[in-house]
Structure formats: structure tokens, C-alpha cells
Amino acid sequence: MQVTLNPVVINQARLLRELHHLATLTDCPPTTDASLPAPTQAVTRIVFTPRDLEARAWLISLAESAGFTVRVDPVGNTYIRWQGTDPDLGVVGTGSHTDAIPHAGMYDGTVGVLGGLEALRALKESGFTPRRTLELLVFTSEEPTRFGIGCLGSRLLGGVLDPATADALPDLLSEITPGAPSSPTASSSAKVGPQGTRLTLHDVRTAAGFTGPLTDVTLPIGYYHAWVELHIEQGPLLEREMLAADSALKGSGLSPSGGSRGLPAPENSSGKDGALAPERTILGIVTNIAAPASYRFIVEGFGGHAGALLMPDRRDALPAAAELILSVERHTLAANAEAKLTGQSGVDSVATVGAINVHPGNVNSVPSRVTLMLDIRDTDPERREHTMTALRADIANIESRRGVRIIEERINADTPAISGDHIVDTLTTLCEQEHVTYRKMVSRAYHDTSFMARIAPVAMLFIPCRNGVSHRPDEYATPESIALGTRILALALAQLANE
Ligand code: GLV
Numbered sequence: 001m002q003v004t005l006n007p008v009v010i011n012q013a014r015l016l017r018e019l020h021h022l023a024t025l026t027d028c029p030p031t032t033d034a035s036l037p038a039p040t041q042a043v044t045r046i047v048f049t050p051r052d053l054e055a056r057a058w059l060i061s062l063a064e065s066a067g068f069t070v071r072v073d074p075v076g077n078t079y080i081r082w083q084g085t086d087p088d089l090g091v092v093g094t095g096s097h098t099d100a101i102p103h104a105g106m107y108d109g110t111v112g113v114l115g116g117l118e119a120l121r122a123l124k125e126s127g128f129t130p131r132r133t134l135e136l137l138v139f140t141s142e143e144p145t146r147f148g149i150g151c152l153g154s155r156l157l158g159g160v161l162d163p164a165t166a167d168a169l170p171d172l173l174s175e176i177t178p179g180a181p182s183s184p185t186a187s188s189s190a191k192v193g194p195q196g197t198r199l200t201l202h203d204v205r206t207a208a209g210f211t212g213p214l215t216d217v218t219l220p221i222g223y224y225h226a227w228v229e230l231h232i233e234q235g236p237l238l239e240r241e242m243l244a245a246d247s248a249l250k251g252s253g254l255s256p257s258g259g260s261r262g263l264p265a266p267e268n269s270s271g272k273d274g275a276l277a278p279e280r281t282i283l284g285i286v287t288n289i290a291a292p293a294s295y296r297f298i299v300e301g302f303g304g305h306a307g308a309l310l311m312p313d314r315r316d317a318l319p320a321a322a323e324l325i326l327s328v329e330r331h332t333l334a335a336n337a338e339a340k341l342t343g344q345s346g347v348d349s350v351a352t353v354g355a356i357n358v359h360p361g362n363v364n365s366v367p368s369r370v371t372l373m374l375d376i377r378d379t380d381p382e383r384r385e386h387t388m389t390a391l392r393a394d395i396a397n398i399e400s401r402r403g404v405r406i407i408e409e410r411i412n413a414d415t416p417a418i419s420g421d422h423i424v425d426t427l428t429t430l431c432e433q434e435h436v437t438y439r440k441m442v443s444r445a446y447h448d449t450s451f452m453a454r455i456a457p458v459a460m461l462f463i464p465c466r467n468g469v470s471h472r473p474d475e476y477a478t479p480e481s482i483a484l485g486t487r488i489l490a491l492a493l494a495q496l497a498n499e
Pocket residue numbers: 142143150444445446447
């Protein structure tokens with residue numbers, strides 16, 4: 001049943017002001033690099049650091065002053081709640097994360113949190129009364145930076161991660177590159193705990209004020225009636241489609257703004273903001289999220305003096321690691337090429353070695369140990385496993401040829417998430433009603449929604465981002481496309497809350 005709403009007005013200025021304020025809560029100095037397009041702010045906000053705690057406190061104060069109630073669970077997942085007239089019904093939820101990897105941008109996650117808050121406020125200001133309770137969830141540690149595994153809060157919430165295993169996860173903060181912030185308390189900024197052991201999630205969350213058993217974090221299936229996460233795309237497809245539509249219109253002699261969708265005219269639809277002219281914004285409706293996996297490999301060789309250890313005697317861990325990295329790339333490219341031969345897109349397999357630690361790390365020492373982190377994802381988890389099998393065969397070969405030992409440790413190997421038909425239909429119908437162009441798409445990035453899908457029907461709404469850039473300080477989405485995504489989110493939440 002269609003809900004009748006008073007006009008829902010997204011306060012774009014307020015939302016942008018808040019996004020910019022949140023970007024100031026960063027462990028990076030103000031960005032002064034003139035070669036980067038404005039507005040740009042490098043953001044590092046690692047979970048349970050002072051900056052993260054500051055951001056949480058500020059968000060809670062915004063939510064409370066808007067009249068919502070707040071609950072924080074033992075891992076720090078924060079529920080901002082607007083109670084419905086029928087609180088016994090399943091809740092309608094939205095949300096995302098505010099933690100940011102080192103030297104990242106200001107829109108990843110934050111658009112879904114502050115956009116979600118703005119959606120709730122705009123609905124409230126329109127006089128809307130929800131039948132089902134509406135909730136905005138701010139997840140703890142979507143990024144894997146500090147505890148080595150992404151989507152920590154949502155994994156626990158969706159029952160995907162064993163609470164005891166989670167509490168024992170080692171704190172990796174001290175291994176993060178120089179410039180990493182200190183921990184929230186003196187005791188947790190130490191590298192080791194009281195018994196000389198390494199700090200764990202349990203130590204760090206407790207020191208940060210998040211106590212209680214992690215078993216309390218899990219939510220039952222049915223708690224959420226529906227879930228929608230708003231997020232920037234983090235890839236180039238929406239923007240490319242906008243550019244293609246734009247040049248087709250130019251070729252036809254029509255004005256590109258001829259298909260306006262009820263948004264205010266842009267003040268500046270070109271120039272520094274590139275192709276993201278708001279009147280041509282395309283939103284993405286996510287039908288599935290690719291399956292991520294991550295592994296740690298430890299290459300153990302034989303170290304020594306860089307001058308005296310003769311080449312025939314070497315079992316250098318670093319060239320062995322280099323071969324492993326190249327093997328990852330080779331097999332991933334091969335997986336894509338093979339998929340293309342069978343008529344598939346040929347871009348669905350991706351793999352990255354994005355972190356490497358060389359021991360002892362001296363210019364005049366032969367490396368004895370290299371630790372590297374592999375992130376591998378695919379829309380088809382079987383193909384991802386196939387790539388891993390090919391990699392393992394190469395690893396066996398590297399070990400025997402080079403006399404090294406390579407230890408593999410699996411951190412996670414997740415299944416893909418599939419959106420709920422009803423949520424996707426709700427979003428597509430609303431886009432059509434509001435004359436908003438959309439495309440259905442795959443999310444190649446993972447999101448907390450990947451794990452919310454274990455307990456609820458879900459979908460995601462994507463906003464285009466400039467040049468498809470993310471996890472970089474120059475990540476950018478136009479204010480108008482953020483406001484448009486927020487508006488569709490608000491309408492969807494209203495629709496779902498009253499069914
Ligand atoms: C999320 O940040 C991801 O790496 O996909």
C-alpha cells in the first residue's frame with residue numbers, strides 16, 4: 001500500500017554541514033595539497049581511537065537533539081531509534097559506519113549515517129508517524145584496520161562471527177603505519193596487555209567504555225522487517241553511465257538538463273566537480289554484494305647480512321613473497337579472462353595484496369619473514385575458491401624452489417549477499433515515481449548490509465562518486481546527489497515502515 005506523505009524536504013545544507021564537520025574529526029592534518037580537487041579532507045578515524053569516540057559522542061548528541069532515543073550495544077553498535085505506533089512489529093532499519101581507513105575520504109559510510117539521520121529528521125519534520133519503529137544503526141568497525149576483519153559489528157549482529165573468537169581478536173593498532181593515532185586510554189595504547197599478552201578486542205572495547213558480553217550483540221531473524229543502506233558507489237559505473245547519457249543528449253542537440261528530476265538547478269554543474277551534474281544523477285540499486293575473503297600469508301625464509309650472505313645460499317623471504325603477489329594477480333586476471341569467454345562481464349574477480357610487513361626491515365638485512373594480507377573478492381564464490389586453489393599450487397612450487405615456508409591463515413571467506421526482491425522493488429518503484437534514473441547493480445565493495453542480509457531482507461542505494469574514487473582523500477560525491485539519495489531513502493523508509 002502506497003503511503004501518503006506530506007512533502008519530505010531534505011535539508012541539504014544541514015546534511016552537508018554535518019558531513020563536513022564529521023570530516024574534521026580525523027587523525028590526518030588539514031589537507032593542504034593544492035593538486036587535489038576541493039573539497040578534500042583526508043580522514044583517518046580508526047575504531048575506538050579518540051577521534052572515533054568523539055564522532056560517536058557528536059552523533060549521539062545530534063540524534064538526541066532530534067528527539068530520537070539511543071542504545072549502544074557491547075561492541076559499540078549504536079541504535080538511533082524512532083519508536084513506531086506499533087512497536088511489536090519488525091523494525092525498519094538503515095545505517096552504515098563512521099570509521100575510516102588511514103588516509104581515506106569523507107563520504108565512505110558517513111553518507112549512510114548522516115544521510116540516514118537526515119532522512120529520519122526530514123520524515124519527522126514532514127509530520128510523518130511511522131507504524132513500525134525506524135532505526136538508524138551506526139556499526140562498529142566496518143573497516144578491517146584495527147582488528148583485521150571487516151564488518152565486525154554487523155558480523156556479530158548477524159550471528160556470523162563467534163563472540164568469543166571476536167573478543168580474542170588481536171589489536172593491530174600498533175602495526176599500522178606511522179601516523180596512526182594512539183588508543184583511547186593509556187593502558188590500551190600499550191602494545192601488550194597486563195600479562196604481557198597482546199591486547200585484544202575485549203581489552204580495547206572495555207577500555208573505550210563498551211562492556212558486556214558480545215553474545216548480547218546478536219539480533220534474531222525477524223527483528224528487522226526491512227533494511228536499506230545508503231552508500232557512495234566507490235566505483236565508476238554510475239558516473240560513466242551519466243557521462244554516456246550526457247554525450248548522447250549533446251549528440252541529439254537536446255539540453256542535458258532537459259530530464260530534470262525536481263532538484264534545484266546546480267550552481268556549477270561542471271568544472272571542479274567534473275561530470276557529476278545533479279540533474280543527471282543516476283542512483284544505483286544494489287541487487288547483490290560480491291563475496292569477500294581475506295587471508296594472511298607468512299613467508300618464512302632465512303635472514304642474514306646483506307653483504308655476507310652469498311646469493312647461492314639465500315632463502316630470502318621477500319622475493320618469495322613477490323612471486324606470491326604476482327601469482328595472485330596472474331590467477332585473478334586468468335579467472336576474469338575465462339569468465340569473459342563464457343559471456344560474463346570478465347571483471348568480477350578482484351584480488352589485492354594491500355599490506356606487507358618485512359622483517360627485520362633493514363636495508364642491509366636479508367628479509368627472514370614477510371607477512372602479507374590478501375583481499376580477494378568475487379561475485380561467484382566458487383570462482384574465488386578456484387583462484388585460491390591455483391594460488392596454492394604456485395605457493396607449493398615457490399616453497400620447494402626457494403626453500404621457504406609459506407603459512408596461510410584464513411581470516412574470512414564470506415558468501416555473497418542477495419538483496420530482498422521486495423526492498424529492491426520498493427526502491428525501483430520510488431525512483432520511477434520520483435522520476436529518478438536508476439540502474440540495478442552489483443556492489444563489489446562489501447558493506448555491513450552483507451551481514452544484515454543474514455537476518456533481514458535488505459537492499460542498498462548507491463550514490464555516484466567522482467571518478468569512481470574511494471578509500472582516498474579525493475573521494476567526492478555532489479551535495480545534490482547525496483541529497484537525492486537521502487530523499488529516496490527517506491521515502492523508502494516511510495513506505496516500508498507503514499506496511
Ligand atoms: C569496505 O570498505 C570494503 O573494503 O569493501
